Amino acid sequence: MRGRSHRRLAPGICAQPACGVADSSAESGPTPAAQRERNSICVPEATGRAQHKISTRVLWSAQTPRRRTLPLSENAERLSMIPMPTVRIDCWADYVCPFCYLQxxxxxxxxxxxxxxxVLEWHAFELRPEPIALIEPDGEYITNIWLNAVYPLAAERNVKVQLPPVAPRSRLAFETAFFSRTVGRFNAVHRALFKAYFEHGRDIGRADVLLDIAAECGVDRAALAASLAAQRFKTAIEDDEARAGRLGVTGLPFVMLSHTSDEARTRPPVVVRGVAPVEHLTAALDRLVADMPSADLRLLARKKRAAS
Structure with missing residues:
Protein backbone atom coordinates (compact mmCIF):
# COMPACT_ATOMS: atom_id res chain seq x y z
CA MET A 1 0.00 0.00 0.00
CA ARG A 2 1.58 3.24 -1.01
CA GLY A 3 1.42 6.57 0.77
CA ARG A 4 1.35 5.44 4.40
CA SER A 5 2.28 2.74 6.81
CA HIS A 6 -0.34 0.69 8.63
CA ARG A 7 -0.59 -0.28 12.25
CA ARG A 8 -1.58 -3.78 13.29
CA LEU A 9 -5.16 -3.53 14.44
CA ALA A 10 -7.75 -5.77 15.94
CA PRO A 11 -10.74 -6.51 13.67
CA GLY A 12 -13.33 -3.80 13.86
CA ILE A 13 -11.22 -1.50 16.03
CA CYS A 14 -9.91 1.81 14.83
CA ALA A 15 -6.55 3.05 16.01
CA GLN A 16 -6.86 6.54 17.45
CA PRO A 17 -3.94 8.43 18.95
CA ALA A 18 -3.98 9.91 22.41
CA CYS A 19 -5.60 13.30 22.57
CA GLY A 20 -3.34 15.84 20.95
CA VAL A 21 -3.03 18.46 18.25
CA ALA A 22 -3.53 17.38 14.67
CA ASP A 23 -1.77 19.21 11.87
CA SER A 24 -4.78 20.40 9.92
CA SER A 25 -2.73 22.03 7.17
CA ALA A 26 -0.66 19.08 6.02
CA GLU A 27 -1.42 19.74 2.37
CA SER A 28 -1.05 23.50 2.41
CA GLY A 29 2.40 23.97 3.94
CA PRO A 30 3.67 24.65 7.46
CA THR A 31 1.37 26.25 9.98
CA PRO A 32 2.36 27.92 13.28
CA ALA A 33 1.69 25.83 16.36
CA ALA A 34 -1.04 28.14 17.63
CA GLN A 35 -2.87 27.90 14.30
CA ARG A 36 -2.59 24.10 14.30
CA GLU A 37 -4.01 24.02 17.80
CA ARG A 38 -6.95 26.28 17.14
CA ASN A 39 -7.82 24.33 14.01
CA SER A 40 -7.95 20.94 15.67
CA ILE A 41 -10.59 19.19 17.72
CA CYS A 42 -9.47 15.81 18.98
CA VAL A 43 -11.76 13.13 20.36
CA PRO A 44 -9.85 9.99 21.31
CA GLU A 45 -11.08 6.54 20.47
CA ALA A 46 -13.00 4.79 23.20
CA THR A 47 -10.44 2.79 25.12
CA GLY A 48 -12.61 0.41 27.08
CA ARG A 49 -12.36 2.10 30.47
CA ALA A 50 -14.41 0.56 33.25
CA GLN A 51 -16.70 3.57 33.49
CA HIS A 52 -17.69 3.09 29.85
CA LYS A 53 -17.05 6.72 29.04
CA ILE A 54 -15.39 8.28 26.02
CA SER A 55 -13.16 11.10 27.14
CA THR A 56 -13.22 14.22 25.01
CA ARG A 57 -11.25 17.41 24.82
CA VAL A 58 -11.54 20.46 22.61
CA LEU A 59 -8.26 22.15 21.82
CA TRP A 60 -8.39 25.89 21.18
CA SER A 61 -5.59 28.39 21.13
CA ALA A 62 -5.37 30.66 24.16
CA GLN A 63 -4.38 33.38 21.73
CA THR A 64 -7.71 33.31 19.93
CA PRO A 65 -9.00 36.91 20.10
CA ARG A 66 -12.42 37.81 21.37
CA ARG A 67 -14.77 38.85 18.61
CA ARG A 68 -17.37 41.55 18.83
CA THR A 69 -20.83 40.62 17.61
CA LEU A 70 -23.85 42.81 17.04
CA PRO A 71 -27.38 42.07 18.30
CA LEU A 72 -29.58 40.17 15.87
CA SER A 73 -32.28 42.83 16.24
CA GLU A 74 -29.95 45.46 14.78
CA ASN A 75 -28.89 43.33 11.83
CA ALA A 76 -31.90 41.18 10.97
CA GLU A 77 -32.41 42.57 7.49
CA ARG A 78 -28.73 42.55 6.63
CA LEU A 79 -28.17 39.05 7.99
CA SER A 80 -31.01 37.67 5.91
CA MET A 81 -29.17 38.86 2.80
CA ILE A 82 -25.88 37.10 3.57
CA PRO A 83 -25.28 33.93 1.54
CA MET A 84 -24.02 31.08 3.69
CA PRO A 85 -20.63 29.72 2.61
CA THR A 86 -20.48 26.18 1.26
CA VAL A 87 -18.39 23.94 3.49
CA ARG A 88 -16.65 20.79 2.31
CA ILE A 89 -16.60 17.73 4.57
CA ASP A 90 -14.07 15.01 3.83
CA CYS A 91 -14.50 11.90 5.96
CA TRP A 92 -12.10 8.96 6.04
CA ALA A 93 -13.65 5.70 7.24
CA ASP A 94 -13.48 1.93 6.95
CA TYR A 95 -16.40 -0.47 6.60
CA VAL A 96 -14.94 -2.71 9.31
CA CYS A 97 -14.70 0.15 11.83
CA PRO A 98 -17.62 0.20 14.31
CA PHE A 99 -16.84 3.75 15.38
CA CYS A 100 -17.18 4.94 11.78
CA TYR A 101 -20.64 3.39 11.63
CA LEU A 102 -21.60 4.94 14.96
CA GLN A 103 -20.41 8.35 13.77
CA VAL A 119 -20.40 19.05 0.11
CA LEU A 120 -19.71 15.66 1.71
CA GLU A 121 -17.27 13.07 0.36
CA TRP A 122 -16.31 9.77 1.98
CA HIS A 123 -12.78 8.46 1.53
CA ALA A 124 -11.17 5.05 1.83
CA PHE A 125 -8.83 4.11 4.68
CA GLU A 126 -8.15 0.39 5.11
CA LEU A 127 -7.32 -0.41 8.70
CA ARG A 128 -5.98 -3.84 7.85
CA PRO A 129 -4.76 -4.00 4.25
CA GLU A 130 -2.60 -6.75 2.88
CA PRO A 131 -0.26 -8.05 4.21
CA ILE A 132 -1.23 -7.14 7.78
CA ALA A 133 -2.43 -10.22 9.62
CA LEU A 134 -6.03 -10.40 10.80
CA ILE A 135 -6.86 -11.18 14.43
CA GLU A 136 -9.52 -13.65 15.42
CA PRO A 137 -12.87 -11.79 15.72
CA ASP A 138 -13.85 -13.59 18.93
CA GLY A 139 -10.58 -13.03 20.78
CA GLU A 140 -10.43 -11.57 24.28
CA TYR A 141 -9.10 -8.19 23.17
CA ILE A 142 -11.76 -7.51 20.56
CA THR A 143 -14.50 -8.79 22.86
CA ASN A 144 -13.42 -6.44 25.64
CA ILE A 145 -13.34 -3.48 23.26
CA TRP A 146 -16.88 -4.18 22.16
CA LEU A 147 -18.18 -4.72 25.69
CA ASN A 148 -16.50 -1.66 27.15
CA ALA A 149 -16.63 0.80 24.28
CA VAL A 150 -18.65 -0.14 21.21
CA TYR A 151 -21.84 -1.44 22.83
CA PRO A 152 -22.12 1.44 25.36
CA LEU A 153 -21.65 4.03 22.62
CA ALA A 154 -24.12 2.24 20.34
CA ALA A 155 -26.71 2.24 23.14
CA GLU A 156 -26.11 5.92 23.76
CA ARG A 157 -26.61 6.73 20.09
CA ASN A 158 -29.46 4.24 19.63
CA VAL A 159 -27.69 2.30 16.89
CA LYS A 160 -28.13 -1.45 16.54
CA VAL A 161 -24.83 -3.33 16.29
CA GLN A 162 -23.43 -6.75 17.06
CA LEU A 163 -19.88 -8.07 17.10
CA PRO A 164 -19.39 -9.55 13.61
CA PRO A 165 -18.40 -13.22 13.47
CA VAL A 166 -15.84 -12.53 10.72
CA ALA A 167 -12.95 -10.10 10.29
CA PRO A 168 -12.57 -9.40 6.58
CA ARG A 169 -10.40 -6.98 4.71
CA SER A 170 -12.26 -4.04 3.23
CA ARG A 171 -10.62 -3.48 -0.16
CA LEU A 172 -13.44 -5.14 -2.12
CA ALA A 173 -16.03 -3.23 -0.08
CA PHE A 174 -14.37 0.03 -1.10
CA GLU A 175 -14.24 -1.14 -4.72
CA THR A 176 -18.00 -1.77 -4.45
CA ALA A 177 -18.71 1.63 -2.91
CA PHE A 178 -16.59 3.50 -5.44
CA PHE A 179 -18.31 1.75 -8.33
CA SER A 180 -21.70 2.57 -6.82
CA ARG A 181 -20.73 6.23 -6.79
CA THR A 182 -20.35 6.18 -10.57
CA VAL A 183 -23.92 4.91 -11.01
CA GLY A 184 -25.55 7.22 -8.47
CA ARG A 185 -26.07 4.62 -5.73
CA PHE A 186 -23.26 5.47 -3.35
CA ASN A 187 -25.33 6.62 -0.38
CA ALA A 188 -27.51 3.52 -0.41
CA VAL A 189 -24.60 1.11 -0.82
CA HIS A 190 -22.44 2.97 1.71
CA ARG A 191 -25.04 2.56 4.43
CA ALA A 192 -25.92 -0.98 3.36
CA LEU A 193 -22.31 -2.13 3.69
CA PHE A 194 -22.10 -0.90 7.27
CA LYS A 195 -25.46 -2.40 8.18
CA ALA A 196 -24.68 -5.73 6.53
CA TYR A 197 -21.49 -6.11 8.55
CA PHE A 198 -22.38 -4.62 11.92
CA GLU A 199 -26.06 -5.55 12.13
CA HIS A 200 -26.20 -8.85 10.24
CA GLY A 201 -22.63 -10.15 10.41
CA ARG A 202 -22.29 -10.63 6.66
CA ASP A 203 -18.79 -11.14 5.29
CA ILE A 204 -18.17 -7.97 3.29
CA GLY A 205 -14.77 -9.28 2.23
CA ARG A 206 -16.40 -11.73 -0.20
CA ALA A 207 -17.26 -10.66 -3.73
CA ASP A 208 -20.47 -12.72 -3.88
CA VAL A 209 -21.77 -11.08 -0.68
CA LEU A 210 -20.91 -7.62 -2.00
CA LEU A 211 -22.69 -8.33 -5.27
CA ASP A 212 -25.82 -9.29 -3.31
CA ILE A 213 -25.66 -6.17 -1.13
CA ALA A 214 -25.16 -3.86 -4.08
CA ALA A 215 -27.91 -5.55 -6.11
CA GLU A 216 -30.29 -4.99 -3.21
CA CYS A 217 -29.48 -1.28 -3.59
CA GLY A 218 -30.19 -1.20 -7.31
CA VAL A 219 -26.65 -1.72 -8.67
CA ASP A 220 -26.22 -3.86 -11.77
CA ARG A 221 -24.66 -7.13 -10.64
CA ALA A 222 -22.83 -7.95 -13.87
CA ALA A 223 -21.30 -4.49 -14.23
CA LEU A 224 -20.11 -4.51 -10.63
CA ALA A 225 -18.68 -8.02 -10.99
CA ALA A 226 -16.61 -6.89 -13.96
CA SER A 227 -15.40 -3.84 -12.03
CA LEU A 228 -14.38 -5.93 -9.02
CA ALA A 229 -12.51 -8.41 -11.20
CA ALA A 230 -10.59 -5.59 -12.89
CA GLN A 231 -9.90 -3.74 -9.61
CA ARG A 232 -11.12 -0.65 -11.42
CA PHE A 233 -10.80 1.67 -8.43
CA LYS A 234 -7.49 0.41 -7.05
CA THR A 235 -5.73 3.68 -7.87
CA ALA A 236 -8.55 5.84 -6.47
CA ILE A 237 -8.54 3.91 -3.19
CA GLU A 238 -4.78 4.13 -2.86
CA ASP A 239 -4.90 7.86 -3.69
CA ASP A 240 -7.38 8.36 -0.83
CA GLU A 241 -5.06 6.53 1.53
CA ALA A 242 -1.99 8.40 0.32
CA ARG A 243 -3.77 11.68 1.00
CA ALA A 244 -4.72 10.40 4.44
CA GLY A 245 -1.05 9.73 5.06
CA ARG A 246 -0.16 13.31 4.13
CA LEU A 247 -2.83 14.58 6.51
CA GLY A 248 -1.52 12.48 9.37
CA VAL A 249 -4.52 10.17 9.65
CA THR A 250 -3.72 7.35 12.07
CA GLY A 251 -7.20 6.51 13.35
CA LEU A 252 -10.84 6.61 12.36
CA PRO A 253 -13.21 8.26 11.88
CA PHE A 254 -11.34 11.33 10.64
CA VAL A 255 -13.39 14.35 9.56
CA MET A 256 -11.99 17.45 7.89
CA LEU A 257 -13.97 20.63 7.29
CA SER A 258 -12.67 23.11 4.74
CA HIS A 259 -13.68 26.04 2.57
CA THR A 260 -14.77 25.58 -1.03
CA SER A 261 -14.42 29.15 -2.31
CA ASP A 262 -11.24 30.01 -4.21
CA GLU A 263 -10.38 32.95 -1.97
CA ALA A 264 -10.69 30.84 1.19
CA ARG A 265 -8.86 27.68 0.14
CA THR A 266 -5.56 29.01 1.46
CA ARG A 267 -6.94 28.92 5.00
CA PRO A 268 -6.22 25.70 6.89
CA PRO A 269 -9.03 23.18 7.37
CA VAL A 270 -10.39 22.13 10.74
CA VAL A 271 -10.02 18.50 11.79
CA VAL A 272 -12.22 16.44 14.12
CA ARG A 273 -10.80 13.07 15.13
CA GLY A 274 -12.69 10.13 16.57
CA VAL A 275 -16.28 9.56 17.68
CA ALA A 276 -17.09 13.20 18.29
CA PRO A 277 -20.47 14.49 19.49
CA VAL A 278 -22.44 17.01 17.46
CA GLU A 279 -21.17 19.81 19.71
CA HIS A 280 -17.58 19.20 18.63
CA LEU A 281 -18.51 19.25 14.96
CA THR A 282 -20.42 22.48 15.52
CA ALA A 283 -17.40 23.98 17.27
CA ALA A 284 -15.26 22.98 14.30
CA LEU A 285 -17.68 24.66 11.92
CA ASP A 286 -17.71 27.81 14.04
CA ARG A 287 -13.93 27.92 13.96
CA LEU A 288 -13.87 27.44 10.18
CA VAL A 289 -16.47 30.14 9.55
CA ALA A 290 -14.87 32.51 12.06
CA ASP A 291 -11.72 32.60 9.94
CA MET A 292 -13.64 33.90 6.92
CA PRO A 293 -14.22 37.56 6.05
CA SER A 294 -17.32 38.99 7.74
CA ALA A 295 -17.19 35.99 10.03
CA ASP A 296 -19.31 37.46 12.79
CA LEU A 297 -22.24 38.21 10.51
CA ARG A 298 -22.12 34.80 8.88
CA LEU A 299 -22.02 33.09 12.24
CA LEU A 300 -24.99 35.09 13.46
CA ALA A 301 -26.88 34.31 10.29
CA ARG A 302 -26.28 30.59 10.76
CA LYS A 303 -27.47 30.72 14.38
CA LYS A 304 -30.54 32.69 13.38
CA ARG A 305 -31.50 30.14 10.74
CA ALA A 306 -30.89 27.23 13.08
CA ALA A 307 -33.15 28.80 15.70
CA SER A 308 -35.96 29.58 13.27
Missing amino acids: MSVLERFIEESRVPF
Missing part, protein backbone atom coordinates in the same frame (compact mmCIF):
# COMPACT_ATOMS: atom_id res chain seq x y z
CA MET A 104 -22.61 8.32 10.66
CA SER A 105 -25.83 9.35 12.42
CA VAL A 106 -24.02 12.12 14.30
CA LEU A 107 -22.58 13.50 11.08
CA GLU A 108 -25.99 13.40 9.43
CA ARG A 109 -27.57 15.21 12.37
CA PHE A 110 -24.83 17.83 12.28
CA ILE A 111 -25.37 18.49 8.59
CA GLU A 112 -29.14 18.73 9.04
CA GLU A 113 -29.07 21.00 12.07
CA SER A 114 -26.31 23.33 10.87
CA ARG A 115 -28.41 24.74 8.01
CA VAL A 116 -25.20 25.37 6.08
CA PRO A 117 -24.67 24.12 2.51
CA PHE A 118 -22.28 21.18 2.62
Whole structure:
Protein backbone atom coordinates (compact mmCIF):
# COMPACT_ATOMS: atom_id res chain seq x y z
CA MET A 1 0.00 0.00 0.00
CA ARG A 2 1.58 3.24 -1.01
CA GLY A 3 1.42 6.57 0.77
CA ARG A 4 1.35 5.44 4.40
CA SER A 5 2.28 2.74 6.81
CA HIS A 6 -0.34 0.69 8.63
CA ARG A 7 -0.59 -0.28 12.25
CA ARG A 8 -1.58 -3.78 13.29
CA LEU A 9 -5.16 -3.53 14.44
CA ALA A 10 -7.75 -5.77 15.94
CA PRO A 11 -10.74 -6.51 13.67
CA GLY A 12 -13.33 -3.80 13.86
CA ILE A 13 -11.22 -1.50 16.03
CA CYS A 14 -9.91 1.81 14.83
CA ALA A 15 -6.55 3.05 16.01
CA GLN A 16 -6.86 6.54 17.45
CA PRO A 17 -3.94 8.43 18.95
CA ALA A 18 -3.98 9.91 22.41
CA CYS A 19 -5.60 13.30 22.57
CA GLY A 20 -3.34 15.84 20.95
CA VAL A 21 -3.03 18.46 18.25
CA ALA A 22 -3.53 17.38 14.67
CA ASP A 23 -1.77 19.21 11.87
CA SER A 24 -4.78 20.40 9.92
CA SER A 25 -2.73 22.03 7.17
CA ALA A 26 -0.66 19.08 6.02
CA GLU A 27 -1.42 19.74 2.37
CA SER A 28 -1.05 23.50 2.41
CA GLY A 29 2.40 23.97 3.94
CA PRO A 30 3.67 24.65 7.46
CA THR A 31 1.37 26.25 9.98
CA PRO A 32 2.36 27.92 13.28
CA ALA A 33 1.69 25.83 16.36
CA ALA A 34 -1.04 28.14 17.63
CA GLN A 35 -2.87 27.90 14.30
CA ARG A 36 -2.59 24.10 14.30
CA GLU A 37 -4.01 24.02 17.80
CA ARG A 38 -6.95 26.28 17.14
CA ASN A 39 -7.82 24.33 14.01
CA SER A 40 -7.95 20.94 15.67
CA ILE A 41 -10.59 19.19 17.72
CA CYS A 42 -9.47 15.81 18.98
CA VAL A 43 -11.76 13.13 20.36
CA PRO A 44 -9.85 9.99 21.31
CA GLU A 45 -11.08 6.54 20.47
CA ALA A 46 -13.00 4.79 23.20
CA THR A 47 -10.44 2.79 25.12
CA GLY A 48 -12.61 0.41 27.08
CA ARG A 49 -12.36 2.10 30.47
CA ALA A 50 -14.41 0.56 33.25
CA GLN A 51 -16.70 3.57 33.49
CA HIS A 52 -17.69 3.09 29.85
CA LYS A 53 -17.05 6.72 29.04
CA ILE A 54 -15.39 8.28 26.02
CA SER A 55 -13.16 11.10 27.14
CA THR A 56 -13.22 14.22 25.01
CA ARG A 57 -11.25 17.41 24.82
CA VAL A 58 -11.54 20.46 22.61
CA LEU A 59 -8.26 22.15 21.82
CA TRP A 60 -8.39 25.89 21.18
CA SER A 61 -5.59 28.39 21.13
CA ALA A 62 -5.37 30.66 24.16
CA GLN A 63 -4.38 33.38 21.73
CA THR A 64 -7.71 33.31 19.93
CA PRO A 65 -9.00 36.91 20.10
CA ARG A 66 -12.42 37.81 21.37
CA ARG A 67 -14.77 38.85 18.61
CA ARG A 68 -17.37 41.55 18.83
CA THR A 69 -20.83 40.62 17.61
CA LEU A 70 -23.85 42.81 17.04
CA PRO A 71 -27.38 42.07 18.30
CA LEU A 72 -29.58 40.17 15.87
CA SER A 73 -32.28 42.83 16.24
CA GLU A 74 -29.95 45.46 14.78
CA ASN A 75 -28.89 43.33 11.83
CA ALA A 76 -31.90 41.18 10.97
CA GLU A 77 -32.41 42.57 7.49
CA ARG A 78 -28.73 42.55 6.63
CA LEU A 79 -28.17 39.05 7.99
CA SER A 80 -31.01 37.67 5.91
CA MET A 81 -29.17 38.86 2.80
CA ILE A 82 -25.88 37.10 3.57
CA PRO A 83 -25.28 33.93 1.54
CA MET A 84 -24.02 31.08 3.69
CA PRO A 85 -20.63 29.72 2.61
CA THR A 86 -20.48 26.18 1.26
CA VAL A 87 -18.39 23.94 3.49
CA ARG A 88 -16.65 20.79 2.31
CA ILE A 89 -16.60 17.73 4.57
CA ASP A 90 -14.07 15.01 3.83
CA CYS A 91 -14.50 11.90 5.96
CA TRP A 92 -12.10 8.96 6.04
CA ALA A 93 -13.65 5.70 7.24
CA ASP A 94 -13.48 1.93 6.95
CA TYR A 95 -16.40 -0.47 6.60
CA VAL A 96 -14.94 -2.71 9.31
CA CYS A 97 -14.70 0.15 11.83
CA PRO A 98 -17.62 0.20 14.31
CA PHE A 99 -16.84 3.75 15.38
CA CYS A 100 -17.18 4.94 11.78
CA TYR A 101 -20.64 3.39 11.63
CA LEU A 102 -21.60 4.94 14.96
CA GLN A 103 -20.41 8.35 13.77
CA MET A 104 -22.61 8.32 10.66
CA SER A 105 -25.83 9.35 12.42
CA VAL A 106 -24.02 12.12 14.30
CA LEU A 107 -22.58 13.50 11.08
CA GLU A 108 -25.99 13.40 9.43
CA ARG A 109 -27.57 15.21 12.37
CA PHE A 110 -24.83 17.83 12.28
CA ILE A 111 -25.37 18.49 8.59
CA GLU A 112 -29.14 18.73 9.04
CA GLU A 113 -29.07 21.00 12.07
CA SER A 114 -26.31 23.33 10.87
CA ARG A 115 -28.41 24.74 8.01
CA VAL A 116 -25.20 25.37 6.08
CA PRO A 117 -24.67 24.12 2.51
CA PHE A 118 -22.28 21.18 2.62
CA VAL A 119 -20.40 19.05 0.11
CA LEU A 120 -19.71 15.66 1.71
CA GLU A 121 -17.27 13.07 0.36
CA TRP A 122 -16.31 9.77 1.98
CA HIS A 123 -12.78 8.46 1.53
CA ALA A 124 -11.17 5.05 1.83
CA PHE A 125 -8.83 4.11 4.68
CA GLU A 126 -8.15 0.39 5.11
CA LEU A 127 -7.32 -0.41 8.70
CA ARG A 128 -5.98 -3.84 7.85
CA PRO A 129 -4.76 -4.00 4.25
CA GLU A 130 -2.60 -6.75 2.88
CA PRO A 131 -0.26 -8.05 4.21
CA ILE A 132 -1.23 -7.14 7.78
CA ALA A 133 -2.43 -10.22 9.62
CA LEU A 134 -6.03 -10.40 10.80
CA ILE A 135 -6.86 -11.18 14.43
CA GLU A 136 -9.52 -13.65 15.42
CA PRO A 137 -12.87 -11.79 15.72
CA ASP A 138 -13.85 -13.59 18.93
CA GLY A 139 -10.58 -13.03 20.78
CA GLU A 140 -10.43 -11.57 24.28
CA TYR A 141 -9.10 -8.19 23.17
CA ILE A 142 -11.76 -7.51 20.56
CA THR A 143 -14.50 -8.79 22.86
CA ASN A 144 -13.42 -6.44 25.64
CA ILE A 145 -13.34 -3.48 23.26
CA TRP A 146 -16.88 -4.18 22.16
CA LEU A 147 -18.18 -4.72 25.69
CA ASN A 148 -16.50 -1.66 27.15
CA ALA A 149 -16.63 0.80 24.28
CA VAL A 150 -18.65 -0.14 21.21
CA TYR A 151 -21.84 -1.44 22.83
CA PRO A 152 -22.12 1.44 25.36
CA LEU A 153 -21.65 4.03 22.62
CA ALA A 154 -24.12 2.24 20.34
CA ALA A 155 -26.71 2.24 23.14
CA GLU A 156 -26.11 5.92 23.76
CA ARG A 157 -26.61 6.73 20.09
CA ASN A 158 -29.46 4.24 19.63
CA VAL A 159 -27.69 2.30 16.89
CA LYS A 160 -28.13 -1.45 16.54
CA VAL A 161 -24.83 -3.33 16.29
CA GLN A 162 -23.43 -6.75 17.06
CA LEU A 163 -19.88 -8.07 17.10
CA PRO A 164 -19.39 -9.55 13.61
CA PRO A 165 -18.40 -13.22 13.47
CA VAL A 166 -15.84 -12.53 10.72
CA ALA A 167 -12.95 -10.10 10.29
CA PRO A 168 -12.57 -9.40 6.58
CA ARG A 169 -10.40 -6.98 4.71
CA SER A 170 -12.26 -4.04 3.23
CA ARG A 171 -10.62 -3.48 -0.16
CA LEU A 172 -13.44 -5.14 -2.12
CA ALA A 173 -16.03 -3.23 -0.08
CA PHE A 174 -14.37 0.03 -1.10
CA GLU A 175 -14.24 -1.14 -4.72
CA THR A 176 -18.00 -1.77 -4.45
CA ALA A 177 -18.71 1.63 -2.91
CA PHE A 178 -16.59 3.50 -5.44
CA PHE A 179 -18.31 1.75 -8.33
CA SER A 180 -21.70 2.57 -6.82
CA ARG A 181 -20.73 6.23 -6.79
CA THR A 182 -20.35 6.18 -10.57
CA VAL A 183 -23.92 4.91 -11.01
CA GLY A 184 -25.55 7.22 -8.47
CA ARG A 185 -26.07 4.62 -5.73
CA PHE A 186 -23.26 5.47 -3.35
CA ASN A 187 -25.33 6.62 -0.38
CA ALA A 188 -27.51 3.52 -0.41
CA VAL A 189 -24.60 1.11 -0.82
CA HIS A 190 -22.44 2.97 1.71
CA ARG A 191 -25.04 2.56 4.43
CA ALA A 192 -25.92 -0.98 3.36
CA LEU A 193 -22.31 -2.13 3.69
CA PHE A 194 -22.10 -0.90 7.27
CA LYS A 195 -25.46 -2.40 8.18
CA ALA A 196 -24.68 -5.73 6.53
CA TYR A 197 -21.49 -6.11 8.55
CA PHE A 198 -22.38 -4.62 11.92
CA GLU A 199 -26.06 -5.55 12.13
CA HIS A 200 -26.20 -8.85 10.24
CA GLY A 201 -22.63 -10.15 10.41
CA ARG A 202 -22.29 -10.63 6.66
CA ASP A 203 -18.79 -11.14 5.29
CA ILE A 204 -18.17 -7.97 3.29
CA GLY A 205 -14.77 -9.28 2.23
CA ARG A 206 -16.40 -11.73 -0.20
CA ALA A 207 -17.26 -10.66 -3.73
CA ASP A 208 -20.47 -12.72 -3.88
CA VAL A 209 -21.77 -11.08 -0.68
CA LEU A 210 -20.91 -7.62 -2.00
CA LEU A 211 -22.69 -8.33 -5.27
CA ASP A 212 -25.82 -9.29 -3.31
CA ILE A 213 -25.66 -6.17 -1.13
CA ALA A 214 -25.16 -3.86 -4.08
CA ALA A 215 -27.91 -5.55 -6.11
CA GLU A 216 -30.29 -4.99 -3.21
CA CYS A 217 -29.48 -1.28 -3.59
CA GLY A 218 -30.19 -1.20 -7.31
CA VAL A 219 -26.65 -1.72 -8.67
CA ASP A 220 -26.22 -3.86 -11.77
CA ARG A 221 -24.66 -7.13 -10.64
CA ALA A 222 -22.83 -7.95 -13.87
CA ALA A 223 -21.30 -4.49 -14.23
CA LEU A 224 -20.11 -4.51 -10.63
CA ALA A 225 -18.68 -8.02 -10.99
CA ALA A 226 -16.61 -6.89 -13.96
CA SER A 227 -15.40 -3.84 -12.03
CA LEU A 228 -14.38 -5.93 -9.02
CA ALA A 229 -12.51 -8.41 -11.20
CA ALA A 230 -10.59 -5.59 -12.89
CA GLN A 231 -9.90 -3.74 -9.61
CA ARG A 232 -11.12 -0.65 -11.42
CA PHE A 233 -10.80 1.67 -8.43
CA LYS A 234 -7.49 0.41 -7.05
CA THR A 235 -5.73 3.68 -7.87
CA ALA A 236 -8.55 5.84 -6.47
CA ILE A 237 -8.54 3.91 -3.19
CA GLU A 238 -4.78 4.13 -2.86
CA ASP A 239 -4.90 7.86 -3.69
CA ASP A 240 -7.38 8.36 -0.83
CA GLU A 241 -5.06 6.53 1.53
CA ALA A 242 -1.99 8.40 0.32
CA ARG A 243 -3.77 11.68 1.00
CA ALA A 244 -4.72 10.40 4.44
CA GLY A 245 -1.05 9.73 5.06
CA ARG A 246 -0.16 13.31 4.13
CA LEU A 247 -2.83 14.58 6.51
CA GLY A 248 -1.52 12.48 9.37
CA VAL A 249 -4.52 10.17 9.65
CA THR A 250 -3.72 7.35 12.07
CA GLY A 251 -7.20 6.51 13.35
CA LEU A 252 -10.84 6.61 12.36
CA PRO A 253 -13.21 8.26 11.88
CA PHE A 254 -11.34 11.33 10.64
CA VAL A 255 -13.39 14.35 9.56
CA MET A 256 -11.99 17.45 7.89
CA LEU A 257 -13.97 20.63 7.29
CA SER A 258 -12.67 23.11 4.74
CA HIS A 259 -13.68 26.04 2.57
CA THR A 260 -14.77 25.58 -1.03
CA SER A 261 -14.42 29.15 -2.31
CA ASP A 262 -11.24 30.01 -4.21
CA GLU A 263 -10.38 32.95 -1.97
CA ALA A 264 -10.69 30.84 1.19
CA ARG A 265 -8.86 27.68 0.14
CA THR A 266 -5.56 29.01 1.46
CA ARG A 267 -6.94 28.92 5.00
CA PRO A 268 -6.22 25.70 6.89
CA PRO A 269 -9.03 23.18 7.37
CA VAL A 270 -10.39 22.13 10.74
CA VAL A 271 -10.02 18.50 11.79
CA VAL A 272 -12.22 16.44 14.12
CA ARG A 273 -10.80 13.07 15.13
CA GLY A 274 -12.69 10.13 16.57
CA VAL A 275 -16.28 9.56 17.68
CA ALA A 276 -17.09 13.20 18.29
CA PRO A 277 -20.47 14.49 19.49
CA VAL A 278 -22.44 17.01 17.46
CA GLU A 279 -21.17 19.81 19.71
CA HIS A 280 -17.58 19.20 18.63
CA LEU A 281 -18.51 19.25 14.96
CA THR A 282 -20.42 22.48 15.52
CA ALA A 283 -17.40 23.98 17.27
CA ALA A 284 -15.26 22.98 14.30
CA LEU A 285 -17.68 24.66 11.92
CA ASP A 286 -17.71 27.81 14.04
CA ARG A 287 -13.93 27.92 13.96
CA LEU A 288 -13.87 27.44 10.18
CA VAL A 289 -16.47 30.14 9.55
CA ALA A 290 -14.87 32.51 12.06
CA ASP A 291 -11.72 32.60 9.94
CA MET A 292 -13.64 33.90 6.92
CA PRO A 293 -14.22 37.56 6.05
CA SER A 294 -17.32 38.99 7.74
CA ALA A 295 -17.19 35.99 10.03
CA ASP A 296 -19.31 37.46 12.79
CA LEU A 297 -22.24 38.21 10.51
CA ARG A 298 -22.12 34.80 8.88
CA LEU A 299 -22.02 33.09 12.24
CA LEU A 300 -24.99 35.09 13.46
CA ALA A 301 -26.88 34.31 10.29
CA ARG A 302 -26.28 30.59 10.76
CA LYS A 303 -27.47 30.72 14.38
CA LYS A 304 -30.54 32.69 13.38
CA ARG A 305 -31.50 30.14 10.74
CA ALA A 306 -30.89 27.23 13.08
CA ALA A 307 -33.15 28.80 15.70
CA SER A 308 -35.96 29.58 13.27
